[in-house]
Amino acid sequence: MTDLRVLAGYSPDDRGDDALTLASLIVRIAGARLTVANVHPPAWPARGPGSVDAEWVAYLKEQSELALAQAADHLTKAKVPKKDLDFVVRANRGSGRGLLEVGGEAEAGLIVIGSAPRGRRGRIAIGSTADQLLHGSPVPVMLAPRGYAEDAPKRFERLTIAYWRRSATEPALATAARLARSLELPVRLVTLVLRPPGLAAKFRNAEEVMRRQLAQAEKDLAHAAGLVGADAEVTTEAIMGTGVTKTLGSLDVLPGEILACMSSHDGPLRKVFLGESSGKIVRAAPCPVVVLPRGTPGR
Template sequence: MKIENVLTGFIPEPRGRDALTLALALARQAGARLAVATVQPPVWNTPGPARADESAWRAYLREQAAATLEQARGLIGERGGPEAEYVVHTNKGSGRGLVELARRRDVDVVVIGSAPGGGRGRISLGSTADQLLHSSPVPVLLAPKGWAEDGPPEFERLTVAYRRGPGCDAAVPLAARTAAGLDVPLRLVTLVVDGGRRARIEQEMAESLRRQAAADLRAAARGQRRRLEVDVEVLEGRTVARALAETDWLPGELIICASSSTGPLRRVFLGDTSIKIVKAATRPVMILTREP
């Protein structure tokens, strides 16, 4: 996947700064154009005396949009970022508004922050993410809470959460092209979730699963090693979170997940395992669209 146009939704809150910081790093390293958008609610269309209130509401929205984008412009200036385009869009839902912009503007990835309430360094999914992660026509990149203060200035490695199947098999070459464009190595990991104590026959089945997972990883990596460095790992734990904790994560790591095979083609659709990975991750996570 070649990244030439990055879109981020910005609000004057910490999560907006997290998303903007991550989007800025991605655009800078990929040599991409950056667009910063604020999504506003629609103006009333009530006839009669309410028209005066409508005029005041329009003026208020214009002022808020200008102030919001001016703050984004200042943050980009502080970080020595590239020139960006600033966009005001109208929609009842911020996620749906970003979906509309992504469709209209030939965007390659949409970047958003974590919903309020989650722990620092983790990703929480709110209404904006929910709307994007079930209908975006382009990949969605999620910034952990606090990324604006704690995140490194550039990416160091891309890690694909891999499980043999059409979705992940299509995701690997896309991730490889992205890694090559960012000039970073690629890693493929498969999670083997081990529920704990089991009977002997179950232990033997689990061992067989581990061997098969390792073989699948080697096969998936083999076709990409001509163009870049690719490592493989099988991560095992009693939960997804514990499995992810079984490896070392670089400060500039980016995790990539494929969309669920049950979702529509050319759309992002978050599956159950990907949801668990997103919630357990301590690094940014990109959800790819489902490819045919």
């Protein structure tokens, strides 16, 4: 049993099923408590100051209640204990902002959502909900690839952390290590050593430069492995390649893999902030991705 509390954003469609499937797997393994939230638009203003369209409000609430009933049925089939479940309806103009409100009230330590519907099958697309969460959540945000519910693993097998040694990364490593312990997973630390396009044509000693960068990456990974903790099973890997997407594609991925990446160092402390590199990792990953807040977690 863990003190982890998980919030899943649910809509009655495939992406909602993907999020619930991923969240229910986390909850069953970690013994965590799960809150499922459906965020609907606020009521339209009607004639007269301070009044709203009562029929529209009733319709919105009814649709949310139907959605959560569908979510409850999904979780019953997934064998998630009812005692570990809460259901919340929230009105907000932004679904991501609504989830942040619910997450704060539920003291969630992890928010789980599905991919935007336009995404490729087996990959993650960032829509408006994810964009709001990935630029301001004080806790890790995990995204399920499109179609995850149809081919989900029976268990997780490993947590891989995309690591670059920068300032304020140690708390993010600690957060990832706690998640790995909750899910009883070994940890793999991976650094992508990226070769700039055209480097060989500009510098005679280009290969030597890359070898030095690779050696430095391996030293940084050894340092990070020590920070993850002596009680964890940790492996490290530095991979050289051109571009995040292509280099990440050369990495072996288990069926039950989870990939973690750190927020951009340009973002605020204690918040998730998706930068260019982390955004490319999220979009290229063929497995669930959790984005870690920079600095000390909010809770």
